[in-house]
Amino acid sequence: MSRTVADDLVEVLVQAGVTRVYGLVGDSLNAFSDAVRRSGTLEWVHVHHEEAAAFAASADAQLTGRLAVCAGSCGPGNTHLLQGVMDAHRSGAPVLALASHIISTQIGTSFFQETKPEALFAQASHYCELVSQPAQLARSARLAIQNAVGKGGAAVLVLPGDVLGADSPGRPPASALVAARPKPVPDEAAVAELAERINAAGKVAIFGGIGCAESRQEVLQLAAWLEAPVGHSLRGKDVLQYDNPYDVGMTGLLGYGACYKALHEADLVLLLGTDFPYTDFLPTRDNVQIDIDPARLGRRAPIIQGIAADVGHTIRALLPLLREKKDRSFLDEMLREHEHAISNGLAAYTRDVDHLVPIHPEYVAALVDELAAEDASFTADTGMCCAWAARYLTPNGRRRLLGSFVHGSMANALPMAIGAQIAQPGRQVVSLSGDGGLAMLMGELLTVKTHRLPVKVVVFNNSSLAMVRLEMMVAGDPPFETDHDMVDYAAIAAGAGFHTRRVTEPGDLREAVGQVLAHDGPALLDVVTTADALEVPSHLTLEEARGFALSMGKIVLKGGVGEAWKLARTNVRNL
Secondary structure, three states: OOEEHHHHHHHHHHHHHOEEEEEOHHHHHHHHHHHHHOOOOEEEEEEOOOHHHHHHHHHHHHHHHOOOOEHHHHHHHHHHHHHHHHHHHOOOEEEEEEEEEEOOOOOOOOOOOOOOOOHHHHHOOOOEEEEEOOOHHHHHHHHHHHHHHHHHOEEEEEEEEOOOOEEEEEEOOOOOOOOOOOOOOOOOOHHHHHHHHHHHOOOOOEEHHHHHOOOHHHHHHHHHHHHEEEEEEOHHHHOOOOOOOOOEEEOOOOOOOHHHHHHHHHHHEEEEOOOOOHHHHHOOOOOEEEEEEHHHOOOOOOOOEEEEEOOHHHHHHHHHOEEEEEEOHOOOHHHHHHHHHHHHHHHHHHHHHHHHHOOOHHHHHHHHHHHOOOOOOEEEEEOHHHHHHHHOOOOOOOOEEEOOOOOOOOOOOHHHHHHHHHOOOOOOOOEEHHHHHHHOOHHHHHHHHOOOOOOOEEEEOOOEEHHHHHHHHHOOOOOOOOOOOOOHHHHHHHHOEEEEEEEHHHHHHHHHHHHHOOOOOOEEEEEEEEOOOOOOOOOOOHHHHHHHHHHHHHHHHOOOOHHHHHHHHHHHHHH
């Protein structure tokens, strides 16, 4: 058989260090999947939905820091792939999506399964180009890889099936590729100006995000020098919470602790490597922002100074210009506030709850945190699972937490767990799945079994879209179309070949969690939890409180006193 353009693509991917492709085979992809088969160097990871392929590739890229690849066939294969590629792109994961296309001579004729992939993927990528001639392939593939890795995010190659199957114009020569994102250094004058601001300020607070991932020690050194409390976003939790004597928790809808208070009572706030989107929770004065991307500066909250540079480089340049602050009073006050909030807020949800039926989801999350491996990787579905992960999983520098924290997609946890487990086969991977999210991409249970992945799936089974339910109540509306029939997910997973446990009694939960986590192979724990557990932010606006009260009033007026009573009883520990 003569060498094809698809063989050239495989060779470029191997040169870039790629070892696997996540995808679902299909006619327009046949030339490429056959090239993978014949290569002996690339593994094809078969999934059951193209969206899952992109989620898995995103998790793979985020855990390893290396380029990951996913593929989808033309038409619906591309539109399925799009959702996961968008999520990877917004997460900054270096993912290359191979979007095959109809044969090139039919493009523009409304042919069977025809779409316009370049338009579809334009918003979901740094680079999206059609390869219309065999001679374009090697250079276009390398440009896509450079964009994905160098800018952090997705790149897309649109590949007509006939071009992939065409004769190769010649083996692509080896060519060096970018291995990481650039790290710009700060302007000296900007650093001097920031030092003056910090030296003049009394109380300084730090709020950090995922942009501090490679600068943890510098951030803690800065906090120590300034006696500054340190808050973090959810994506910054892995990086900044553990072994941090200055930690005051998170702000935002999932927030806890004293972070909100610290940010709003400080004389100067340093926003480091964060694009935290919820402006209602950020201070509107005296903010300085440092971020590698200039487009992020000032787009969430007003700033008095912005520095477009790497966080670590900036702090190292800044420290010699700072006067050490000796007054710990602000820091100590915030640490006391934080301890009080944790002890009387979050801890209240896990004390004396081992007899409450239905089981409280906070108790489930706390037991998973306690019994999971010290280097476990967790994936969390969007919604209430995010809240329980944010509040009850304990980072330690070795654990990882992945989720759809920017795009906010449902159903991400299970396919991300697939990518995480394949990328790091010796590591315990736990998917914290809501029943709504699991139902949406439940076919990926078959992917786990097909590849014999020892993924552990913990299902928070409350027969409700609980976060949507809460959003309606905060808006002043009673819940509508958020609840659904009870489903036995353990029975479904058992039919797919999983080891399963279903728990309805809290007294059985600890033993079941331990058994599922210790099982040597795919395992699913189905826990029937209450839908009435509310995720209450550390700071509630007057409008939100009024909306919630109005919703409860509407429930009572419609005769739902029992429902209102249940909700109040479930959450009375907040008081």
